[in-house]
Amino acid sequence: MATTRRVFVSGGSGDLGAAVVADLAAAGHRVWFQYGSDERHAADLAARHGATPVRADYSDLAALSDDDLLPPGVEVDVLVCCAGVNPAAATVHETALSVLRHTLSVNLESAFRLTQRCLPAMLAAGWGRIVYLNSVFGTVAGPLNSSYNIAKAATHGLCRSVVADYPGSGVTANEVVAGPVRSRMLARIVADRAAAADVTAVRERLARRVPARRLAEPDDVAAAVRFLVSEDAGYVTGSTVTVDGGMLSVG
Numbered sequence: 001m002a003t004t005r006r007v008f009v010s011g012g013s014g015d016l017g018a019a020v021v022a023d024l025a026a027a028g029h030r031v032w033f034q035y036g037s038d039e040r041h042a043a044d045l046a047a048r049h050g051a052t053p054v055r056a057d058y059s060d061l062a063a064l065s066d067d068d069l070l071p072p073g074v075e076v077d078v079l080v081c082c083a084g085v086n087p088a089a090a091t092v093h094e095t096a097l098s099v100l101r102h103t104l105s106v107n108l109e110s111a112f113r114l115t116q117r118c119l120p121a122m123l124a125a126g127w128g129r130i131v132y133l134n135s136v137f138g139t140v141a142g143p144l145n146s147s148y149n150i151a152k153a154a155t156h157g158l159c160r161s162v163v164a165d166y167p168g169s170g171v172t173a174n175e176v177v178a179g180p181v182r183s184r185m186l187a188r189i190v191a192d193r194a195a196a197a198d199v200t201a202v203r204e205r206l207a208r209r210v211p212a213r214r215l216a217e218p219d220d221v222a223a224a225v226r227f228l229v230s231e232d233a234g235y236v237t238g239s240t241v242t243v244d245g246g247m248l249s250v251g
């Protein structure tokens with residue numbers, strides 16, 4: 001029988017995070033998940049999957065104690081960082097410093113602090129799995145999106161740093177690089193960039209840029225996370241699993 005692990009998913013109330021919560025709970029793991037604001041949605045998700053919600057606002061990590069990140073006494077074997085924002089489009093010189101700071105805080109700083117919070121127990125146990133939800137925009141820059149591009153490129157560095165700092169520890173760190181996923185985040189970006197009537201056309205145009213000729217579903221991403229946190233993936237660390245339908249492979 002597979003070992004039951006204790007799992008924490010940040011951004012578990014988001015579309016990708018919720019797919020990860022559902023998938024790992026269905027596999028029999030004990031799951032805690034963070035949400036930012038949508039209490040009713042979080043309660044529904046918790047009830048459906050027997051998971052435990054943890055509310056935390058990642059806008060200002062300095063204001064949060066370790067006990068705000070994960071409840072006191074809760075230690076986990078698996079950390080999946082999915083919390084993120086992808087703010088409205090602007091060129092570099094038009095991007096307010098406050099937007100950059102907020103994007104770094106929610107996407108990067110939360111992952112850094114959660115890694116710090118979860119590592120000691122993983123190291124003591126000699127077993128741990130950390131997965132960072134990253135984006136193709138950590139590899140290639142999306143236009144009008146500097147704060148997100150910067151946050152995602154830095155997440156790549158965080159993942160590698162964990163690998164470098166804890167050799168022989170039994171703790172792995174990997175990232176899943178997603179292309180466009182059918183999700184609320186993508187819907188918001190598309191809506192921002194297109195007149196309402198054009199949303200379907202914009203989405204179809206986007207799918208045509210992907211060699212797989214479709215957007216990813218959240219479950220496509222959850223399947224990659226499932227492998228990386230599995231017992232079988234013990235020798236997989238510092239890896240980027242790209243779930244982009246081939247997008248980064250073509251010009």
Ligand SMILES: NC(=O)c1ccc[n+]([C@@H]2O[C@H](COP(=O)([O-])OP(=O)(O)OC[C@H]3O[C@@H](n4cnc5c(N)ncnc54)[C@H](OP(=O)(O)O)[C@@H]3O)[C@@H](O)[C@H]2O)c1
Nearest residue numbers: 011013014015016036037038057058083084178181183185
């Ligand atoms: N969707 C895509 O196409 C795509 C592609 C590549 C990579 N990604 C990455 O995948 C991850 C998940 O994306 P998604 O599509 O699931 O996004 P989403 O549906 O918008 O979910 C974002 C999650 O982050 C939380 N969050 C946002 N602002 C927060 C704040 N200030 N404090 C605390 N939590 C906050 C949200 O919580 P509440 O809703 O409860 O506030 C939610 O759980 C992100 O890191 C994203 O960059 C997404």
